[in-house]
Amino acid sequence: MKEESILTPWEVKGNVDYGRLVREFGISPMGKLPGAFGKDILFRRGKVFAHRDFLRILDAMRHRKKFVMMTGLMPTGKFHIGHAVLARQFTLYQELGAKLYIAVADVEAYAAREQTLAESRSNAFDQYILNYIALGLKPQDCEIYFQSDRSGDGKKAGAYYRLQNLLSRHATFNEFRAVYGEISPGKMLSGLLQAADMLHPQLPEFEGPVPVVVPVGIDQDPHIRLARDLASRIKEVSLLQLSSTYHFFVPGLGGGKMSSSDPTSFIALTDDEKTVKNKVNKYAFSGGRDTVEQHRKLGGVPEVDVAYQWLTFFEEDDNRLQRVYDDYKSGKMLSGELKQVLIDKLNAFLSEHQKRREKARGQVEKFVARD
Ligand code: TRP
Numbered sequence: 001m002k003e004e005s006i007l008t009p010w011e012v013k014g015n016v017d018y019g020r021l022v023r024e025f026g027i028s029p030m031g032k033l034p035g036a037f038g039k040d041i042l043f044r045r046g047k048v049f050a051h052r053d054f055l056r057i058l059d060a061m062r063h064r065k066k067f068v069m070m071t072g073l074m075p076t077g078k079f080h081i082g083h084a085v086l087a088r089q090f091t092l093y094q095e096l097g098a099k100l101y102i103a104v105a106d107v108e109a110y111a112a113r114e115q116t117l118a119e120s121r122s123n124a125f126d127q128y129i130l131n132y133i134a135l136g137l138k139p140q141d142c143e144i145y146f147q148s149d150r151s152g153d154g155k156k157a158g159a160y161y162r163l164q165n166l167l168s169r170h171a172t173f174n175e176f177r178a179v180y181g182e183i184s185p186g187k188m189l190s191g192l193l194q195a196a197d198m199l200h201p202q203l204p205e206f207e208g209p210v211p212v213v214v215p216v217g218i219d220q221d222p223h224i225r226l227a228r229d230l231a232s233r234i235k236e237v238s239l240l241q242l243s244s245t246y247h248f249f250v251p252g253l254g255g256g257k258m259s260s261s262d263p264t265s266f267i268a269l270t271d272d273e274k275t276v277k278n279k280v281n282k283y284a285f286s287g288g289r290d291t292v293e294q295h296r297k298l299g300g301v302p303e304v305d306v307a308y309q310w311l312t313f314f315e316e317d318d319n320r321l322q323r324v325y326d327d328y329k330s331g332k333m334l335s336g337e338l339k340q341v342l343i344d345k346l347n348a349f350l351s352e353h354q355k356r357r358e359k360a361r362g363q364v365e366k367f368v369a370r371d
Contacts, residue, residue: 021218025225027052027246034058040092041316042085042247048215052224053243060211061096067211068201069093072103072147072194075124076113077260078268079131081346082250085313089215089247091136099207100142103197104128107147111186117148129367131269133360134353137367144368147193152369159205163237164189164196170233171226195227202239213243221246250313251306255285270354273347280307280343281336287328288335299331300338307335307342314345 022029027050030043037043060067069090073083094100106120115123129144151157176183176191183191202209214224224244231239252258252265259265264283267276287305289295302308302325315321324341327333 021221022050025221027221027244028054030054030245034061036061036096037092040088041313042088042092044318045312047085047313048089048245048247050218050246051244052228053241054213054245056211056240057213057243064097065211066207067098067213068101068207069098070101070103070198070201070212070214071216072105072108072197073124073128074105074109074113075120075128076109076115077123077127078263078266078270079127080258080260080266080268081310081313082258082266083128084131084135084269085247085250086215086217087132087135087137089245090132091138093213093215094138094142098141098213099201100137101197101201102132102142102144103194104144104146105190105194105197107193108190110148111184111190121146125364129364130357130360131353133363133367134269134356139363139366142367146368147197156205159203160196160200163200163203164192166234166236167192167195167199167230170230175226175229191223191226194223195230198224198227198242199231199237199239203237209238209240211240211243213245215245215247217249218246251309253279253283253285253306255304255306267346267350269350269357271350273351276346276350277343280339280346284310284339284342286335286339288338292334295334296331300328300333300335302328305335305338307339310342311345314342314349 021027030046030049030051033043042048057067059065071086071090073086090100090102104120104124106115106117106124109115109120110117124146132144145151149157150160171192176188198212198214201207201212214220216224221244224242228242231241250258252262253267254265256265264279267279271279285304285306287301287303287308289298289300300308305328308324308328311321311324315324324333324338328338
């Protein structure tokens with residue numbers, strides 16, 4: 001029987017059929033990109049696999065015009081390796097000259113995850129923002145804000161919440177239902193607030209009309225569709241249409257979805273060496289064969305092997321990655337050896353990262369006011 005598949009912004013279950021999503025939702029496969037993107041493995045390896053209206057961003061880059069990267073995070077649970085992948089796009093866009101807007105979705109976490117604003121606030125600082133800084137995010141041209149507290153500047157804050165309110169007239173209940181399946185008033189307001197997140201950088205109080213790209217996982221596309229529809233209907237503000245890109249999720253260790261609520265599915269950026277070793281050895285789904293003899297004879301299956309899949313997100317060196325692929329596929333490399341390659345890679349990264357994370361503590365205030 002086919003596993004049931006659910007895909008809303010609040011739930012991802014079963015296997016995600018990416019091909020179908022591209023066909024049904026009309027997003028375009030990411031074609032070949034200019035050189036600047038090639039040095040990033042997410043773009044080079046097709047991890048960022050689809051887009052809407054990305055040409056507008058390429059055009060702005062080509063003509064050295066201003067553009068914005070806007071995205072948001074749900075500040076629940078621990079910051080894990082999957083979040084680090086999105087963060088890499090932040091620093092890439094920063095290098096490419098974008099201004100960054102990053103929303104901490106504490107209102108959404110309140111409405112959809114029953115997490116208090118205070119919990120969201122401390123978790124956002126302690127888990128997300130510290131790690132972003134350690135991963136290389138720069139304070140210049142970067143605004144991080146909380147949905148519940150947009151700005152100390154009343155004009156700016158007012159403009160953001162005003163937009164959310166004005167957008168409400170242009171959405172219908174059926175549309176929300178079509179987008180979300182099940183909805184509640186809280187989710188509806190969160191949807192409108194997320195649309196305001198994506199569209200408000202273009203208000204006169206912020207940047208004015210400007211190309212905005214929103215990099216997200218495919219589960220967030222319903223939000224993008226809604227925001228784009230609203231943008232095309234509201235006449236009071238002039239807005240350029242949103243661009244978006246879609247990336248593959250880093251799979252969970254067991255092969256399903258990586259989820260903050262299941263510690264056996266992820267490596268947190270605070271995990272120590274031993275934890276990394278134990279988790280990878282114990283939980284990483286293996287594409288190896290049952291016995292060494294069989295493995296030597298038939299070879300492993302890198303396509304389903306989670307350790308290998310993770311390396312495709314973390315091993316920067318294409319040649320080294322190819323060697324691992326060849327050796328594993330031919331049976332020369334055993335499953336335990338492949339896992340060890342990943343363990344070494346992750347631990348080398350994490351030990352550096354954890355030092356940078358400590359240094360980042362003094363910098364948080366440069367990004368967002370702490371109280
Ligand atoms: N809904 C997003 C999540 O669950 C968080 C989010 C809030 C967001 N506002 C956004 C994402 C704006 C992209 C753009 O992770």
